[in-house]
Amino acid sequence: MTRWVTASSQTEAGQRREERFQEKYPNIKLNNVIVAEGTDYITAFASGTNPDIGAVGQPDMAKYAYGGMALALDDYMATWDEREHFEQAILDNFKYNGKYYALASDSYTMQLFYNKALFAEAGIENPPATWDELLETAKKLTKPEKGQWGMNLLLSQWQNWWFEYFVWQAGGDLTKENDDGTIELTFDDPAVETAIDFYRELIAADVIQPDLTLDYENMQNEFSAGHAAMTLIGSGDITRFTQQGMNIDDIGIAELPVGPSGEKVTQLGGNCGFIFSNVSDEVADAAWTWLTFERSKEETEQGLKDAADLGGASPQIVIRDDVDVSLGNVNPEYQAVVDASIPHARLEYYGKGIVGTYVDKAVEKTALDPDADVKAVFQEQQELAQSEAVDSYNQDILESGK
Amino acid sequence: MSTKTKPPAKLGGLRFKNAVTPWLFILPGLVFTFIFRYYTTFQAFWISLHDYDVAEPPGDFIGFENYIALFKNADFWSAWKNTLIFTVLSLLITFFIPIIQALFLNEVRRGRGMFTTLYLIPTMIPLSINVIIWKWIFNPNYGLANAIVTFFGGEPQTWYSDPTLTKLCIILPGILGGGFSVLMYLSAIMGVDRDIYEAADIDGCYGFKRLWYITLPNIRFLIMIQMILAVIGAMQILDQPLQYTTGGPNGASTSIALHINNLMVENVNYGKAAASGVILLVVIAIITAVEMKLDKSEKK
Numbered sequence: 001m002t003r004w005v006t007a008s009s010q011t012e013a014g015q016r017r018e019e020r021f022q023e024k025y026p027n028i029k030l031n032n033v034i035v036a037e038g039t040d041y042i043t044a045f046a047s048g049t050n051p052d053i054g055a056v057g058q059p060d061m062a063k064y065a066y067g068g069m070a071l072a073l074d075d076y077m078a079t080w081d082e083r084e085h086f087e088q089a090i091l092d093n094f095k096y097n098g099k100y101y102a103l104a105s106d107s108y109t110m111q112l113f114y115n116k117a118l119f120a121e122a123g124i125e126n127p128p129a130t131w132d133e134l135l136e137t138a139k140k141l142t143k144p145e146k147g148q149w150g151m152n153l154l155l156s157q158w159q160n161w162w163f164e165y166f167v168w169q170a171g172g173d174l175t176k177e178n179d180d181g182t183i184e185l186t187f188d189d190p191a192v193e194t195a196i197d198f199y200r201e202l203i204a205a206d207v208i209q210p211d212l213t214l215d216y217e218n219m220q221n222e223f224s225a226g227h228a229a230m231t232l233i234g235s236g237d238i239t240r241f242t243q244q245g246m247n248i249d250d251i252g253i254a255e256l257p258v259g260p261s262g263e264k265v266t267q268l269g270g271n272c273g274f275i276f277s278n279v280s281d282e283v284a285d286a287a288w289t290w291l292t293f294e295r296s297k298e299e300t301e302q303g304l305k306d307a308a309d310l311g312g313a314s315p316q317i318v319i320r321d322d323v324d325v326s327l328g329n330v331n332p333e334y335q336a337v338v339d340a341s342i343p344h345a346r347l348e349y350y351g352k353g354i355v356g357t358y359v360d361k362a363v364e365k366t367a368l369d370p371d372a373d374v375k376a377v378f379q380e381q382q383e384l385a386q387s388e389a390v391d392s393y394n395q396d397i398l399e400s401g402k
Numbered sequence: 403m404s405t406k407t408k409p410p411a412k413l414g415g416l417r418f419k420n421a422v423t424p425w426l427f428i429l430p431g432l433v434f435t436f437i438f439r440y441y442t443t444f445q446a447f448w449i450s451l452h453d454y455d456v457a458e459p460p461g462d463f464i465g466f467e468n469y470i471a472l473f474k475n476a477d478f479w480s481a482w483k484n485t486l487i488f489t490v491l492s493l494l495i496t497f498f499i500p501i502i503q504a505l506f507l508n509e510v511r512r513g514r515g516m517f518t519t520l521y522l523i524p525t526m527i528p529l530s531i532n533v534i535i536w537k538w539i540f541n542p543n544y545g546l547a548n549a550i551v552t553f554f555g556g557e558p559q560t561w562y563s564d565p566t567l568t569k570l571c572i573i574l575p576g577i578l579g580g581g582f583s584v585l586m587y588l589s590a591i592m593g594v595d596r597d598i599y600e601a602a603d604i605d606g607c608y609g610f611k612r613l614w615y616i617t618l619p620n621i622r623f624l625i626m627i628q629m630i631l632a633v634i635g636a637m638q639i640l641d642q643p644l645q646y647t648t649g650g651p652n653g654a655s656t657s658i659a660l661h662i663n664n665l666m667v668e669n670v671n672y673g674k675a676a677a678s679g680v681i682l683l684v685v686i687a688i689i690t691a692v693e694m695k696l697d698k699s700e701k702k
Contacts, residue, residue, distance in 0.1 A: 042670050046456045063670065068457030147543040156650045210542040212563035213647035213655075277457070357668045361477070361653075368652040388471075388671065392453070 001286040002031040002051045004039065013306035020302075021293050028286045045069050045276065052279045053287045055105065058093055058270050059352035065094075065101040066396050071275040072099040076288045082296065085322045093347060094272050097181060097397060102272035103291050107317040108234035109341040110165065110267040111253045113241075118148065118229040119252070127230075127254035131169070131198055134230075134257045138207035141229035150207035151230035152219045153199065155367060160359035162232055164349050165267060166195035169259025174349045174359055182394040183351035187362065187382040193374045194260060199367040212368065232256070234269050235338045236314040239307070248311065253337050255344075268317075268345035297322055304328035317342065354393050358385035443683065450677035456670070468677035478678070480653055481661035484569065488643075488657055489636040491573040497632050499579030501625065504587030505613065518588070521580035533645045536575050537562070562647050565654035572646045572655055583628060590621040626697040630690055637686050658682055 005014075010032075018030055033051060042063070044050040056064065064070040077083055077100055083091075086104070094102035114127050122141050128134040138150025154162045160174070167174055172191025176184040202208055209219060209228060223231040224244040233240075235253065242248050256266045273294065275287040293299060300320055304327040307313030313328030315338035362381040366372045448460065450468055455461030472478045503521055507514055539546045540561035548558040561571050594617060602608075602616050618625070640659035643649055649656035649664070656664070658678065666675035 040667055042456055043666065046459065046672065144543050147541075156648045210560060210563065211537070212560070212651045213568070215648050357664075360668075364650065364652050368650075384475075388669075 001028060001053065001283055001290060002033055003053050003055075003290070004035045004041075004051045005032045006037050007034060008037070010034070013303070016306075017294070017299060017302070020299075021290065024293070025286075025289055028289060030290070041276075042067075042069070045278070048278070050276050050278070052283050053273055053275055053290065055271060055273050056102075058272060059348045059356070061094055061102050061272055061274065061353070062096060062351065063353045064274060065096040065099075066393060069277055070101040071277045071279070071284055072101055073103070073275070073288070074099050080292065082292060085297070085320045086295075087319055087321065090270070090319050093270065094274075102274035103295060104319050105271045105273055105294070106236060107268065107270040107319055108236040108314075109317065109338050109345045110232060110256065110269060111235050111337060111341065112230060112256055113223065113233050114230045114252045114254065115223070115226060115228075115250055116252045117247075117250045118226065122229075127252060128257050129255075130258050131260070135201060135205060135207065138202065138230065139205060142207045144206075144210070147227055149209055149228055151202070152214075152223065152228045152232070153202060153208040154216060154219070154232075155208075155364065156213045157215050158356070158360065159363035159367075160352065160356045161348075163195060163199075163359065163363045164352070165232070165256055165265070166198060166259065167191045167349075168265045168346070169256070169261055169263070170194035170198075171259070171261030171263070175351045175355065177350040181397045183354065183390050185355065185382045185385060185390060187359070187378040187385075188375065191261075192378055196363070196366045196374050198259075199363070200370055203367060204370070235317075235334070235341075238314045238334065239310065242311065248331075253315075253334055255337060255341050264341075264344040266341050266345050268342075268347055270319075295320070301327055315339075351390070351393070354389050355385040358382070358389070446676040447680050449672055450674075450680050452673050454672035454676070456672065461673070464673070468673045469681070472674060472677055472681070477653060477656075478658075478661065481656050481658045484654065484656055485637060485639070485658045487569050488573065488639050489633060491569060492576065492636040492639070493629075493632060495573055496576035496579065497629065499577060500581065500583035500628075501587050503579050503584045504591055505617070507584065507588050508591045518585065521584045522582075523580075524578060525581045529641055529645060532575055536571070537646070540571050563651050565651055568647055568651065568655045572642050586624060586628070587621065590624045591617060594620040626693070630693050633689060633693065634686055637682065637689070 018032070021028075022030060041050055041054050041056070050069075054064065054070075061070070090104045090107060091100065093104060094100055112127060118141055119125075119127075124137055124140060128137040134151070141150040142148065164174060167189065168191075170191035172189035172194075173186055174189070174192065176186055178184055209222065214222065219228065220231060220233060220237075220240070221244065222228045223233075224241045224246040226246075238248070238251060238253070241251055255264060258264055273291045275284050275291070279287065297320065300323050304313050304316075304323070304325065308327060308329035313330050315330055315334040316325050316328060317338065318325060358381040362378045365377050366374045451463060451465060452460040453462045453464050453467075507517055507521075510517060542548060542558065542560045542563065545561070547561060552558055559567060562568050598616055598620070599612070602612055607615060638659050639657045640663060643655040643657050643660050644663070647655045649660050659682070662675050662678045662682070665671045665678060669675075
């Protein structure tokens with residue numbers, strides 16, 4: 001059974017897990033193919049060079065399920081004796097047209113990360129709780145002479161990702177899921193314009209990264225380097241910053257600021273594993289064995305212990321109900337923030353994997369150009385998204401539901 | 403007494419051998435060229451005529467709808483505009499540098515080997531390392547570029563973040579020149595017949611005149627070849643905008659090749675990506691044909 005791994009994901013703990021798997025299932029040969037970060041499964045599938053199992057974020061899974069690239073797992077799940085230990089809502093995140101196509105790997109909430117040392121230096125005691133406070137705090141933390149800016153804002157790639165939070169916080173959404181599972185685009189929601197106005201305010205105040213072309217990875221690196229005082233990232237990414245040399249005592253995490261809607265809201269994110277549809281039955285069986293092994297109680301607890309050995313696991317959103325989370329030695333301060341965020345967390349907007357690039361384009365065009373007509377640009381992208389992506393997607397859903 | 407020296411059958415075998423042997427040498431190259439160049443090109447054209455379905459290829463046949471949709475798309479035209487600007491900037495800023503460097507090396511008597519090595523070393527540095535260095539140089543807060551600009555009383559710039567400057571900043575690193583082009587120009591210059599220079603000396607043709615009337619005309623064939631390759635390379639520019647700016651800000655550095663990449667990787671629209679690729683191929687072919695038509699160096 002073949003799977004893709006990246007150089008950075010090849011940790012010692014991961015290799016020990018593979019050894020345990022091979023020991024337990026000697027008849028299955030696990031082939032790791034090292035690929036570059038971001039290597040595209042779809043291109044590989046098109047040319048028949050895909051691995052046997054894949055791992056993607058929750059919003060992207062719809063593309064593989066509806067695109068016929070993922071194997072339905074219902075037959076396996078019907079006889080899976082571990083199923084009862086998984087949160088049903090988390091399993092259901094990967095159900096499309098009544099069938100399961102993937103298993104959740106982990107779950108996280110999106111948080112505001114801030115540099116406690118820079119906050120103390122600027123005399124700021126608490127992280128911002130509202131949009132207004134976010135702007136004011138960012139202003140105080142922006143010190144161009146030190147190469148320091150208030151906060152990161154995702155503007156050069158995947159713009160729709162963080163933008164959705166601001167739209168939610170303004171009381172709206174980018175799409176709507178109809179009862180039959182089809183997507184309805186709502187780029188004309190007034191909250192979209194409110195969110196763009198706030199983006200423009202942040203950009204005009206010069207409180208974000210001065211290099212607007214910084215990609216996501218480098219932007220987060222700038223947070224660990226102490227250049228960006230605040231950033232947004234998943235609760236599971238604390239170790240990412242400490243591995244880059246950031247002092248864990250300098251890392252603060254907080255809930256996302258409240259916008260004009262007055263409601264707290266954040267993203268419930270997560271990754272999943274799935275089996276490609278073009279594999280043989282024998283390989284599919286082996287792939288299922290790996291997926292369930294990775295998510296077993298023993299392996300989940302071993303993962304927590306491994307993280308504790310490295311200084312403590314990231315705050316947990318438990319996907320199994322029979323795991324002893326205390327094994328991860330999670331910092332209670334971080335866990336409290338994540339626990340407070342969970343009731344306000346929601347999945348990313350429906351159909352993000354299908355229409356995200358159109359939102360990216362609209363955000364980029366309007367946020368960076370103060371003269372751009374927000375309504376007109378989003379309307380234009382909505383029409384493009386409708387004709388180029390949504391119509392065929394909806395048709396597939398309706399046909400597969402028949 | 404017979405005058406025949408070779409039997410007819412053997413002669414025929416030798417002729418056959420002579421006729422077939424060269425083909426056997428070039429056959430592997432031809433086969434691979436057809437498979438990996440021409441077949442994939444035709445395949446791309448075929449894909450461009452479909453609403454390509456990855457799971458059940460090739461999907462619905464839609465004729466030239468992908469092409470029509472592209473022609474109606476503002477981002478497609480914006481990418482073309484950026485590509486043409488990249489091409490012009492690339493020719494203006496980087497094309498002539500290796501020629502000047504080769505002319506300099508030709509005049510140098512001592513240390514030519516050292517200078518040649520110095521020109522070659524930068525080609526061994528990966529683009530990603532260059533990106534880190536130049537991103538630092540153009541960093542708006544602490545970069546060298548703004549230090550120089552402000553030293554001379556100018557206003558600090560945001561460089562890559564400025565839609566009007568970003569393309570220039572991406573091309574500018576090429577101003578350092580160097581690379582194999584320098585070696586090629588140098589070998590061409592050194593290959594110019596010495597008798598011509600001696601005759602020019604007798605006629606009192608020195609310095610810039612000698613360069614203009616003797617050296618450059620004699621390496622014109624290479625300049626034209628390099629020009630054709632430079633235009634093709636600039637029209638296909640992908641790595642630099644992708645690594646320096648990911649095509650931003652606001653699409654200001656999205657070249658047509660990057661646009662194709664985005665259509666395929668982000669939009670998963672193989673039909674349109676293939677259609678864009680076919681259009682790029684046709685445009686490059688036309689420009690190359692015009693360049694070759696204008697080239698008189700072979701005819702002289």
